[in-house]
Amino acid sequence: MKELIQLIQNSNYLVALTGAGMSTESGLPDFRSQGGLWCGKNPYEIASPQAIGTDDFFEFYQMRIEDLLKYKPNIGHYVLAELEKEGILKAVLTQNIDGFHQRAGSQRVIEIHGHLRYLVCSRCGKEYPATSYRENTYYCTDENCKAPLRPPIVLFGEPLDSNAWNSAVQEVEQADTVLVMGTSLQVYPFAGLVELAHETGSKIIIINKTSTPLDHLADHIIHESIGKVLSEMAESILGTDRFTHLKEHNQG
Ligand SMILES: [Zn+2]
Numbered sequence: 635m636k637e638l639i640q641l642i643q644n645s646n647y648l649v650a651l652t653g654a655g656m657s658t659e660s661g662l663p664d665f666r667s668q669g670g671l672w673c674g675k676n677p678y679e680i681a682s683p684q685a686i687g688t689d690d691f692f693e694f695y696q697m698r699i700e701d702l703l704k705y706k707p708n709i710g711h712y713v714l715a716e717l718e719k720e721g722i723l724k725a726v727l728t729q730n731i732d733g734f735h736q737r738a739g740s741q742r743v744i745e746i747h748g749h750l751r752y753l754v755c756s757r758c759g760k761e762y763p764a765t766s767y768r769e770n771t772y773y774c775t776d777e778n779c780k781a782p783l784r785p786p787i788v789l790f791g792e793p794l795d796s797n798a799w800n801s802a803v804q805e806v807e808q809a810d811t812v813l814v815m816g817t818s819l820q821v822y823p824f825a826g827l828v829e830l831a832h833e834t835g836s837k838i839i840i841i842n843k844t845s846t847p848l849d850h851l852a853d854h855i856i857h858e859s860i861g862k863v864l865s866e867m868a869e870s871i872l873g874t875d876r877f878t879h880l881k882e883h884n885q886g
Contacts (some may be wrong), residue, residue: 635863638854639870642722650714651729651827652735655816655842660708662732665826682790686756687782689702696767696783698731699750707738708817713864715739716872725786725805729824730831731787731818746794746824748787753832756768757781794823806830811837815860819846 641881642648654664665677672680672694685691708867715738717723724744724804726735731750734741753762755774762771774781788794808811812831819825825848830852831838841863849855856863869877 635866638839638856639867640851641811641839641854642717642813642867643850643871645837647809648717648811648813649728649805649809650723651812651814651817652714652726652730653815653817653819653824654730655818656710656728656860657705657708657730657732658816659710659859660705660734663703670755678790683792686784686789691782692767692772695750696804699764699767699785701864702750704773705732707734707865708861709881710861710864711735711738711740713868716743716868716876716880720872722871723813727802727805727827728864729821731785744798744805746788746802748795748798748799750787751784752786754786754817755779755781756784772857799823802827803830806836807834809834809836812839814838814840814842814852815864816844817841818842818844819848 636827651666658664665672665839675690677694680684680690681696707873711734714726714735718740725744726740727744727746729747731745733749733751750764752764753766754760755762758774758776758779758781760774760776768785772783774783806827807830809831810826814828817824819828828838828848828851838852839854840846840849841856841858841860843859845857865877868880
């Protein structure tokens with residue numbers, strides 16, 4: 635742990651990569667990577683472009699949007715926001731669509747798989763509030779369009795947003811230290827960012843409950859809760875007073 639803290643403190647350009655494990659510590663269910671079923675259905679089929687406009691699609695995303703109100707960022711999210719304020723962390727690149735990093739105060743967040751802050755028309759792209767499904771607005775209200783609304787996220791089988799992806803690549807290229815958390819690194823091209831970090835000579839730290847196929851590229855691997863590791867790190871880097879203040883901020 636001491637070595638890890640030194641590595642973070644001595645970094646010139648620290649970038650964090652986060653996946654579902656970051657938010658499951660808030661209690662948020664993870665349907666994408668656990669292979670779990672939703673109402674007996676395969677989430678991979680619902681979270682696909684073919685499913686847009688079906689009742690399953692609307693219900694699934696309505697539930698996911700409502701989950702975001704039920705759950706909140708955890709201590710790990712707050713520690714990352716604080717490390718950014720401190721000038722240590724430069725950016726968060728996330729696979730998560732929950733917006734918890736921003737809610738915890740992170741400024742530079744690249745959402746590689748999009749977000750659920752609002753809905754868009756699947757044809758004309760017009761924006762609608764995230765509450766639209768709940769208010770029984772499922773289709774574009776433009777008389778000439780009437781296409782189903784969808785969240786601006788990357789569904790299975792869809793390409794990534796090239797702007798978000800290019801920004802993520804640039805951040806990793808600039809980084810000298812990469813902190814990877816809560817991702818099993820099985821989904822590409824996201825996992826490729828860790829390979830890129832390795833190619834450009836970055837120090838790589840992986841914090842994940844289980845091992846990943848890219849563990850051999852890491853300088854440090856910790857199979858622990860992210861909140862626990864980041865808490866220890868924050869207490870040492872930010873000092874006990876500021877860390878205690880952070881904990882008051884959030885008990886999750
Ligand atoms: Zn439309």
